[in-house]
Amino acid sequence: MKLRNIRVALAVVFFTLITWLLLDFTGTAHHWLGWMARIQFLPAVLALNVVVVVLLVLLTLLFGRIYCSVICPLGVMQDIISWLRRKKSRFSYSPALTWLRLPLVALLAVSMAAGMGSIVALLAPYSTYGRIVANLLQPVYLWVNNGLAAIAEHYGSYAFYSREVWLRSLPTFVIAVATFGVIAVLAWRNGRTWCNTVCPVGTVLGYLSKFAWLKIRFRADHCKHCGQCASHCKASCIDFKNHTVDYTRCVTCGDCLDTCKFGALSYCAGSPNPPKGGLDDSKKQPGTLPSKGDGGIPEKGAGLDRRAFLVGGAIVAAEAALAQAGKKVDGGLAAIEDKAVAVRTTPLTPPGSASARHFAQHCTACQLCVTHCPNDVLRPSGILLTLMQPTMSYERGYCRPECTRCSKVCPTGAIHPIDTAQKSSTQIGHAVWVKANCVILRDRVSCGNCARHCPAGAIMMVQLDPSDDTSPLVPAVDRAKCIGCGACEYLCPARPHTAIYVEGHEVHKEI
Numbered sequence: 001m002k003l004r005n006i007r008v009a010l011a012v013v014f015f016t017l018i019t020w021l022l023l024d025f026t027g028t029a030h031h032w033l034g035w036m037a038r039i040q041f042l043p044a045v046l047a048l049n050v051v052v053v054v055l056l057v058l059l060t061l062l063f064g065r066i067y068c069s070v071i072c073p074l075g076v077m078q079d080i081i082s083w084l085r086r087k088k089s090r091f092s093y094s095p096a097l098t099w100l101r102l103p104l105v106a107l108l109a110v111s112m113a114a115g116m117g118s119i120v121a122l123l124a125p126y127s128t129y130g131r132i133v134a135n136l137l138q139p140v141y142l143w144v145n146n147g148l149a150a151i152a153e154h155y156g157s158y159a160f161y162s163r164e165v166w167l168r169s170l171p172t173f174v175i176a177v178a179t180f181g182v183i184a185v186l187a188w189r190n191g192r193t194w195c196n197t198v199c200p201v202g203t204v205l206g207y208l209s210k211f212a213w214l215k216i217r218f219r220a221d222h223c224k225h226c227g228q229c230a231s232h233c234k235a236s237c238i239d240f241k242n243h244t245v246d247y248t249r250c251v252t253c254g255d256c257l258d259t260c261k262f263g264a265l266s267y268c269a270g271s272p273n274p275p276k277g278g279l280d281d282s283k284k285q286p287g288t289l290p291s292k293g294d295g296g297i298p299e300k301g302a303g304l305d306r307r308a309f310l311v312g313g314a315i316v317a318a319e320a321a322l323a324q325a326g327k328k329v330d331g332g333l334a335a336i337e338d339k340a341v342a343v344r345t346t347p348l349t350p351p352g353s354a355s356a357r358h359f360a361q362h363c364t365a366c367q368l369c370v371t372h373c374p375n376d377v378l379r380p381s382g383i384l385l386t387l388m389q390p391t392m393s394y395e396r397g398y399c400r401p402e403c404t405r406c407s408k409v410c411p412t413g414a415i416h417p418i419d420t421a422q423k424s425s426t427q428i429g430h431a432v433w434v435k436a437n438c439v440i441l442r443d444r445v446s447c448g449n450c451a452r453h454c455p456a457g458a459i460m461m462v463q464l465d466p467s468d469d470t471s472p473l474v475p476a477v478d479r480a481k482c483i484g485c486g487a488c489e490y491l492c493p494a495r496p497h498t499a500i501y502v503e504g505h506e507v508h509k510e511i
Helices: 003-023 028-038 040-044 052-063 064-073 073-084 100-114 117-123 125-154 171-192 191-199 200-209 256-258 304-321 357-362 366-374 405-409 419-423 449-453 489-490
Strands: 215-220 267-269 378-380 390-392 424-431 459-463 473-477 500-510
Touching: 003 028, 003 064, 003 073, 003 125, 003 256, 003 366, 028 040, 028 405, 040 125, 040 200, 052 064, 052 200, 064 073, 064 200, 073 125, 073 171, 073 191, 100 117, 100 191, 100 200, 117 125, 117 256, 125 171, 125 366, 171 191, 191 200, 256 267, 357 500, 366 378, 366 405, 419 424, 424 473, 449 459, 449 489, 489 500
Parallel strands: none
Antiparallel strands: 215 267, 378 390, 424 500, 459 473
């Protein structure tokens, strides 16, 4: 079995499953495939997952940039787009744009340290793919799901349940469309330009792969200077005239090995450039292909099969080692429609994120928590500094105390895993009553919706005028008990602006 065939098979499996992980809203995919998000390089670094980072570094030092051609979904997406063009012999060698690649790595490092999440989100490859899936593919996925739910319900089955399709953030949608357009054009025309020029993760792993044990190496004595290897290299990293490969850009895809008909390329350890004039069998470097006795041309595939099998097995072993939706209610007073977004002085961040600063420094805006939130509480931020990072809002639901989905799926450590007991005692904000908006005073009706539905018992109905027993009952918030779940804001019948909303806390507190 050839190296390329194994690589393609693994890439297709990994790409399909991680796409499903990003599309799924039921939690089923995460139960089995959550580890796929956690072995992405940048999320593992941000989560301080030393085991994963070390394994990925070792994988690169052994086999080259296998990560970029198998594990990274954005890299595989570029390969798919390039493959769709069908015209394979369209590439040529070009020097690396080091003047652009290294500054982008520095920009990513500075942005991570400074907590400039919007810049990190734009540069992170896994998160870029996550936004593309969440904004462009998931609406289609949900429409198909809703169609199946309608059919199943017609026949008395509830194997599917429908989900509302809505635009969570226009800026994030526009960025996702623009990013996909740019990457698609580059991949269609030039293969892996984005991967090998813009992506900081690719640059870091590329410089590590210069020291890889197994590499694509030239046998100069067999090269006929036909140029087929360079014309099929979508990384544009093969200089056949000088018999060199730019290992900082090579993703070990195996296309060049399949293309070369003269045995001038091999995936092996040892000297990259055997001297011209050939080597006899007794002096060949370990790992090079055996030669036929009649012309010095190696038998196609001999020796490569064993290495390809070992590489594929190592990748599979590494991957294996790393290895409710709730119905909305209207509160009995009004349909939950056309509610204006509350203006908060301090945005709300999910329980488990510890603080706004911690969240901004660790979140890469991959949208995994957004797509998995069963209550439609999370949506991408529109604030420039935290653009595309999730923020909380309660127009379509509230953060139910029994739900900890976002903390379970987050791969970067931006939201620490918590249980329901911890969530119920974590104060992410506090409710604020707006007297002018309250229907009790504005429309002179009895209400108390916020007090009835507060899961923390933090709201009581008290006399507006304590000295007058006939004065209307209005809500009073006990800030010491309030956890900021937003049940009061979501269920408030006042329109368009609610009479009670949740103000966020910069630092979360335990109560």
